[in-house]
Amino acid sequence: MTTITQYGLTEKALSYQAPHPAVAEKETSKDRAAFADPEKKSLLAAATKVRHLTPYVGTELVGVQLSQLNSQQKDELALLAAERGVVFFRDQHIDIDQQYELTKHYGDTTKADSGSNYSDIRAYSNYGADYHSDHSFEINPPAYTMLRLVRTPETGGDTIFTSQTALYDKLSPGFQKLFDSLHAVHSSEAGFLNSVNRGVTPFRGPVRREHPLVRTHPVTGVKSLFYNPSFVIHLSELKGQEAIHTLNFLREHLHAADDLTVRWKWEPGSVAFWDNRVIAHRAIPGGYDPAQREGKRTAVYGEKPYFDPKSESLSEKTNRLGVGSSVKITI
Numbered sequence: 297m298t299t300i301t302q303y304g305l306t307e308k309a310l311s312y313q314a315p316h317p318a319v320a321e322k323e324t325s326k327d328r329a330a331f332a333d334p335e336k337k338s339l340l341a342a343a344t345k346v347r348h349l350t351p352y353v354g355t356e357l358v359g360v361q362l363s364q365l366n367s368q369q370k371d372e373l374a375l376l377a378a379e380r381g382v383v384f385f386r387d388q389h390i391d392i393d394q395q396y397e398l399t400k401h402y403g404d405t406t407k408a409d410s411g412s413n414y415s416d417i418r419a420y421s422n423y424g425a426d427y428h429s430d431h432s433f434e435i436n437p438p439a440y441t442m443l444r445l446v447r448t449p450e451t452g453g454d455t456i457f458t459s460q461t462a463l464y465d466k467l468s469p470g471f472q473k474l475f476d477s478l479h480a481v482h483s484s485e486a487g488f489l490n491s492v493n494r495g496v497t498p499f500r501g502p503v504r505r506e507h508p509l510v511r512t513h514p515v516t517g518v519k520s521l522f523y524n525p526s527f528v529i530h531l532s533e534l535k536g537q538e539a540i541h542t543l544n545f546l547r548e549h550l551h552a553a554d555d556l557t558v559r560w561k562w563e564p565g566s567v568a569f570w571d572n573r574v575i576a577h578r579a580i581p582g583g584y585d586p587a588q589r590e591g592k593r594t595a596v597y598g599e600k601p602y603f604d605p606k607s608e609s610l611s612e613k614t615n616r617l618g619v620g621s622s623v624k625i626t627i
């Protein structure tokens with residue numbers, strides 16, 4: 297039987313009382329990537345192979361066990377994730393306590409979470425199935441995020457990661473300038489209403505938050521889009537129809553970016569470590585039994601997103617540093 301998820305301001309949704317208040321603003325400590333050797337020699341030397349999976353996003357480190365990383369290598373992993381968007385590992389032997397300890401190296405952890413499963417990519421308001429940055433509607437959306445799959449189906453349940461740094465870089469100068477000046481309204485209301493109407497009891501009520509549409513990475517200094525179609529509902533400085541059409545453009549820009557995207561097929565023990573500030577991702581549901589897929593996700597709070605008008609696009613930075621710089625090699 298096909299279930300059509302009920303959605304909207306039902307009686308049930310209107311009368312729901314969330315048990316916890318909204319998450320308050322966090323003071324975050326200095327990003328660990330700022331302590332890393334720019335060339336990441338210690339981490340990269342530990343790998344038997346460094347495999348850049350696409351030109352713009354995604355690097356697999358072969359032969360590295362996360363449980364064996366020293367403090368310096370952990371810092372370099374953060375920088376690699378900031379530059380490459382997402383770093384992948386296979387055959388990892390860590391349990392949830394070790395994963396949690398490793399995550400704590402990068403800052404204050406958000407609560408441990410299970411990787412979500414979704415049943416229908418085309419369902420109404422199935423937010424994990426469309427592109428998103430995790431919890432982008434919070435004041436301090438997560439920065440470094442780790443997902444480890446414990447069990448996986450034979451086929452199905454892949455995750456797609458797209459570089460928002462490259463998405464910004466590919467815009468024309470005129471669009472870049474316009475987008476530099478805008479703020480996006482992120483809202484959790486669709487997911488909240490969907491949950492309540494499905495009989496789930498969310499911890500917190502829905503929240504809306506304004507963030508710059510273009511954000512600056514605190515360590516690389518590079519600009520990226522901070523857009524996603526799951527949570528962004530409006531662009532504050534634009535009139536209604538202008539915002540609707542601009543958001544439609546942004547959605548198409550993101551969905552059409554096969555060249556700025558990596559698709560990862562999970563196996564038991566696979567880990568993705570990504571920088572949620574510069575990546576939009578989506579789960580690919582359907583075609584498998586969700587009970588066969590189990591994951592553990594841990595993350596740290598990131599800084600409140602900000603836009604520094606003096607920051608650069610990816611091309612501006614690579615051009616300024618020239619051929620042969622470490623950025624040129626790794627980004």
Ligand SMILES: [Fe+2]
Pocket residue numbers: 424428429430577
């Ligand atoms: Fe997610």
